[in-house]
Amino acid sequence: MKFNIYDLTSFNQWIDKLLYDNLPAFWAMIIEMTLIGVAFLLFYAVIGLFLVYAERKVCAFIQNRVGPNRVGPYGIFQTIADFIKLLMKELIPINKADKFLFNLAPFIVIIASFMAIAAIPFGLGLHAIDFNIGVFYVMAVSSLGVIGILLAGWSSNNKYSLIGAMRSGAQIVSYELSVGMSLVTIVILAGSMQLSTIVEAQRNGWFIFTGHVPAFIAFLVFIIAGTAETNRGPFDLAEAESELTAGFHTEYSGIKFAFFFLAEYMNMFIVASIAATIFWGGWMPFHLGPIFGEWTLGFNNVMDYIPPFFWYIGKTMVVIFIMMWFKWTFPRLRIDQLLKLEWKYLLPINLFNIILMALIVLMGWHF
Amino acid sequence: MEDLILDNNTIQEEEYIINMGPQHPSTHGVLRFKVSLQGETVLNVQPHCGYIHRGIEKMCEKLTYQQIIHLTDRMDYLSAHINNEAVCLLVENALQIEVPERVKYIRTILSELTRLASHQLWWCAFGMDLGALTTYFYGLRDREPILDIFEETTGARLLQSFNTPGGLMNDIHPNFIKRVKDYIVYFRKKLPEYDELLTGNVILQERTNDVGFLTLEDAISYGVTGPSGRASGFACDIRKHHPYSAYDKVDFKEILYTKGDTFHRYKARVEEMWESLKIIEQLIDNIPDGDYTAKMKPIIKLPEGEYYQRVEAARGEFGVYILSKGEKYPYRAKFRSPNFSNLSAINKMAAGYKIADLVAISGSLDLVIPDIDR
């Protein structure tokens, strides 16, 4: 393998070796886990705060407004102020709620998103767990959040919440199919479910280019279904503030509400990360394949000077921006139309697309 | 509030009753719908109004005719100028005062600007009801110049009280004509954007087409007027059929559809914006010179009798009924507010559709709650 200046693998191995050499294996493992956990927590918080800010700014510009501009320069500390406010807010106890499940629900939602983020490769050597079933794991874990939403809706003992939770359940069960299928399309092309292998396979061109037509269709389907899975507009039926006031989190306040809020943004980040990783090569810089000729070598080298982490973040942000763009443009769908979109359009197209991709891989028609 | 306590005997086993409102984002104010649901399907909607009943009709019995006008502002605050006009026209007709032509023209232009501003705000709010949050800001952005025009001429942005019996409070501002002309040019460019963003959108089409039907017979019988009624084919435009002010001098189309679903109520309003622009364009260059008010006595006493005046407010027919005993206060004043009648048809429209459709239907009726409660 070619030497890469931004490869953090050796750094990680050095820390690993240092710990295991000097400490008993058990404690070394504990410290390692703690370190990774703290790093993820920090990353989680920073990304969460940033995404809230970004969403507010993006929607403000779309809507001819300035957006947050009071707290700090350009309002960059606005979300921190909001977060402090949410921390200090009273947690309103609901008399007739199922107390245990009511308190448990936000944690389930946030843990689900936390677990999913662990398997995502952020850069060369920045990869907490590299499963051989990485894609499968991320899909499975990220859909666990719906349990939290259902619990929240049910245990709030509020009619709006229950309707919202039920909608969310129907929605996620249906759209999980499309998310899975569209990823399977790429798994066929990549021949592996391991995320690191998938990224590595895109060294000579991202899958969205090498897989051309079926990969592009799969990408579109994934973006639509992924937006639906994160309960974001135009698929925000579970919250649907003009119909159900706030849907499943009507009764939540303070930090518990913040958990739902943060989890929603993190789910968006996870979906965008998967889209960037699977279709756009994750941290892999933009490379041109050898079919374009010898000169691409120089171009690829130039691209390599941009650190992989920035590639990854940049791609993810582009996907996130597209999702925000959706939300701030479209009206909300109705529940039957939501299901119609899935079962009448996305799923048949997806199934056809898998066959097409299989055919292309079989015949070697991809780049 | 006995209806908050649910009586188990009267409720069907499968029914699920939720209260939409009085504090709910889609009721646009303090209105409460008691909705019986079966799953997501609406079985029955019962509107409960009166949360902001202020007794305006009772207050009017102790106010002079000049003073009544500022209360009519506070009913349908989005068509404040038109409501003012109704009272003024009633007093003028009762006293048989001929107001100057200039006043008629200015009143008509201001009425149409009010209608435009009202329909713009409706467009924003309708988009919000359906979850397209961006429409709100585009609509308000385009409404702002109209409010500026109002502010410059009348001194207030929303509750203008610019009409007085016999004329206007003040002459139009010297900038008025130029500003209105500029605005028409500006808005003619922006209005197609509304269609691009929302009207053509496949999601909106799916959400509103074939939803919330109101037949012509029902529209007439329920007295659903304004764009909501005209979407069902109810030719109820007072401007056309009982012209007042300068409406007999302008050429405009009464937007009529026959289908009567939510989308056509939407479409009727958007098309009415174009018609309003047309009316203003015809009048703005031809405002005759003259006085801004007719000679009026300081104390107005209507001759004994019953008077009724109908005008076309932004949401439908607005009527003022005054029973005078020859004093300076009316003996009885009644306001026929368009929203009150429009609201009564909501059960007919929403029953059998989804709860999300109820939001779309009540949005398409463009309810203004103070107008219902009065």
Added chain:
Amino acid sequence: MNAIIDYFKELFKGIKTLLTGMKVTGYYFVHPKSIITQQYPENRKTLKMFDRFKGEVTMPHDENNQHKCTACSICEINCPNGSIEVISKQVEKADGKMKKELDVYIYKLSMCTFCGLCVKVCPQDAIIFSQGFEHAVFNKEKLIKTLNKPGSSLKEKVKVVEVS
């Protein structure tokens, strides 16, 4: 076959309408110049209300601390909300005649609906609307204002209108 063609036609038509909508929002996203927000507290110095804006009722005083109000209380009669209260006093003039003069002119801003009738009917043009719009106060009592300044007097050569 037609069904399949219709299926795709519907699909692409739908996608096209969605893209049309996204074009509009995208246009505004990349044109920050179209932002119309007014930065309110910062633009206080340049923010000018229209001349006719009905901010609050004020009584203009000239440089000699003189106003034009003759305490005829026509405004008080015309106010629909009772937000004006004119208290007059009898003053003995130099020539020995008793004359009605304004003592206190109370204006309750909290009750005012800005209908403009008081300003319109005033025969002396003694009260006008000022353009101030920042009415927020911490105490409701502060909204009850006395419009004539302390020690002010009636401007001379103003014909007094007597109202019985």
Added chain:
Amino acid sequence: MNNEHLIEKIRSFDSTINITQGPQYLTLDVAPESLSKTAFMLKNNPDLSFDYLFCLTGNDLPDAYSVVYHLESIKHRHCIVLTAKAASRENPVLDTVSNIWLTADFHEREVYDLIGITFANHPDMRRIFLDEEDWVGYPLRKDYTDNNIVSR
């Protein structure tokens, strides 16, 4: 159809009806017992077809409580005013017209709420604005008093 024809037509159905020409509209005074019948006739007669009830007002007149119905025909574009006085002042009752014009449902509830005229056979005779349980009296009656009423 002009007013003479209207009068003729209405007279041909009920010669006892009292028709006066008001400042704007023809006014029909109907006895409370024949209100329902007359209203039905006005709506369903093809020559009259008063299908649009655009205003329904309750009045507290010095001698009686009355209800004023403003009617328009969409087909013929003529208007008419129907008035009916409740017989008793203590317990004013009139027949409902909500089965003839559906909009009367809400308007009659409003009249019941504010003036206190009960409409017989109305499907849902409850107060519409004020609180059903603890509001005493009918505010638009001239003799209504309330501690909250302030006079200027």
